Amino acid sequence: MPQVILVCLLSLYPLLSEAKEVSYPIDEVKRPLTMPDGVWELGIGIGYIEWNSTFYPPLSLRYGINDNLEFYPFGLKYRIWREDAPVEVIIKGRLTGFGYSSIGEVMLFMEAGVEGKQRVNKRFAILYRLEDYYSYYSKARASDTNDISISLGTIFSFTERLALELNGIYRRLYGFTSEDARVLTTSLHYNISATFDIIMEGELNDFRVYLIRLNWRF
Numbered sequence: 001m002p003q004v005i006l007v008c009l010l011s012l013y014p015l016l017s018e019a020k021e022v023s024y025p026i027d028e029v030k031r032p033l034t035m036p037d038g039v040w041e042l043g044i045g046i047g048y049i050e051w052n053s054t055f056y057p058p059l060s061l062r063y064g065i066n067d068n069l070e071f072y073p074f075g076l077k078y079r080i081w082r083e084d085a086p087v088e089v090i091i092k093g094r095l096t097g098f099g100y101s102s103i104g105e106v107m108l109f110m111e112a113g114v115e116g117k118q119r120v121n122k123r124f125a126i127l128y129r130l131e132d133y134y135s136y137y138s139k140a141r142a143s144d145t146n147d148i149s150i151s152l153g154t155i156f157s158f159t160e161r162l163a164l165e166l167n168g169i170y171r172r173l174y175g176f177t178s179e180d181a182r183v184l185t186t187s188l189h190y191n192i193s194a195t196f197d198i199i200m201e202g203e204l205n206d207f208r209v210y211l212i213r214l215n216w217r218f
Contacts, residue, residue: 022217024194028163029125029155033090033117034079035064035217045199045213051206058211075111087118096133106138113149127153127167135175145175153185163189181205 022039025031035041043060063071068079075094081087097109113131120126133147153167169183184204191197195217203209 022194024217026191026194027122027157027160028165028189028191029119029123029157032067032079033088033115034068034070034077035062037064037066039064039217041215041217043213043215045211047209047211050208050210058213060213060215077115087116089114089116101139106136108136110134110136123157125155127151127155127165129153129167143175146173147176148172148174161191163191165189 023036024039041060041062043058045058047056047058048054049056061073065071065076070077072092072094074096075092077090077092079088079090081089091114093112094110095108096111097107099107101107111131111133113129116128118126118128129149129151131149131151133149135145137144149169149171151167151169153165155163155165157163165185165187167185167187169185171181171183173179173181182205185201186204187199187201189197189199197215199211199213199215201211201213
């Protein structure tokens with residue numbers, strides 16, 4: 001199945017390769033945490049959850065309002081340290097979802113966090129991340145939940161186009177049946193050009209999630 005998915009994604013390349021070239025590093029270590037001014041990034045693909053044998057379509061969308069401010073659904077990322085500084089840092093926040101039930105309950109799902117990237121040399125970078133995923137329920141029948149995530153990771157570029165990313169994540173859970181969780185993610189980046197790349201990712205936890213995603217910038 002992964003081979004079929006990869007062939008389908010690669011078949012789109014001739015169409016996307018005609019798009020205009022954008023100013024964006026090919027090397028994954030050099031890529032900034034926010035999109036460049038005026039550049040869109042659309043991510044499409046397919047994922048698989050081993051726990052319940054379910055396929056799902058992972059989608060992503062990003063837009064550089066300017067070099068330091070990025071829109072992503074439905075929120076913003078702001079770079080507070082420059083791209084060429086020793087450590088690049090952004091803050092972010094967004095509304096990840098909302099709902100309204102038949103009994104009048106309002107549900108809001110929110111995310112806030114800080115991300116950092118330190119380029120040690122031209123082939124290696126360290127990643128830092130602190131995130132809080134908060135779910136609000138207006139009725140007493142459901143308690144609010146809070147998922148605080150701390151992660152530390154690395155990116156290593158084998159070549160200008162091929163890079164491996166590893167992340168270890170610890171999650172502190174409030175309002176769930178479990179108090180904490182640990183996750184390991186691994187991603188293989190194949191950056192064909194500044195406008196087009198493919199990511200193959202695995203998430204190792206109780207659910208075992210795998211995905212292949214194509215990113216297109218224009």
